[in-house]
Amino acid sequence: SDLCSENTEQNKQNKQNSPFTVIETRIGSRTVGEGCVYEVIYHTDGTQEIGVMDIKSGTMKPLNEETKTDNPPLPYTDIFYADGYLYHLLEYSNSQIIYQYTADGKFVAKLRINTDNEYWIDRFRTPVISDGEKLYFDGNIYHGDFDSNQGIIALDPQTMTISPVYEFTEGGFTIGGVYEDC
Numbered sequence: 001s002d003l004c005s006e007n008t009e010q011n012k013q014n015k016q017n018s019p020f021t022v023i024e025t026r027i028g029s030r031t032v033g034e035g036c037v038y039e040v041i042y043h044t045d046g047t048q049e050i051g052v053m054d055i056k057s058g059t060m061k062p063l064n065e066e067t068k069t070d071n072p073p074l075p076y077t078d079i080f081y082a083d084g085y086l087y088h089l090l091e092y093s094n095s096q097i098i099y100q101y102t103a104d105g106k107f108v109a110k111l112r113i114n115t116d117n118e119y120w121i122d123r124f125r126t127p128v129i130s131d132g133e134k135l136y137f138d139g140n141i142y143h144g145d146f147d148s149n150q151g152i153i154a155l156d157p158q159t160m161t162i163s164p165v166y167e168f169t170e171g172g173f174t175i176g177g178v179y180e181d182c
């Protein structure tokens with residue numbers, strides 16, 4: 001869709017001066033792209049896909065057939081747009097799958113994470129923060145099935161790998177934004 005791949009002058013002017021950008025205060029089933037809005041479309045046949053909303057006409061259409069997936073058994077699905085890529089996070093009982101697409105919905109890569117891989121993105125509280133190289137989330141860092149701490153997790157969009165950045169051994173936290181490039 002040309003609507004989502006255009007990088008308007010207005011969008012360029014709205015970029016923050018900081019090298020860190022908060023993509024959304026919370027992940028959700030709707031996200032803003034470059035000149036458009038993406039939203040998850042649920043179908044009665046048990047599938048879902050990403051749609052694109054044309055703000056001028058107020059119409060929505062499927063973005064691309066490549067974004068169609070089965071609905072997870074739990075009703076958790078999230079999308080976010082960051083640094084030129086569209087991400088679709090599906091949550092299952094013990095795993096999460098992150099699909100990476102281009103702005104026009106072409107499949108790029110997929111990452112499956114679960115407690116066996118030692119990470120879990122906290123989709124209820126986390127913003128998505130980008131420093132232009134990696135994306136950062138709240139989450140859990142596991143040291144076995146029932147032993148975990150909250151931490152900051154980084155996703156590398158180029159390799160679609162996830163790694164811990166910082167682990168809190170006491171108490172809880174929520175990433176609320178950035179301060180002086182931290």
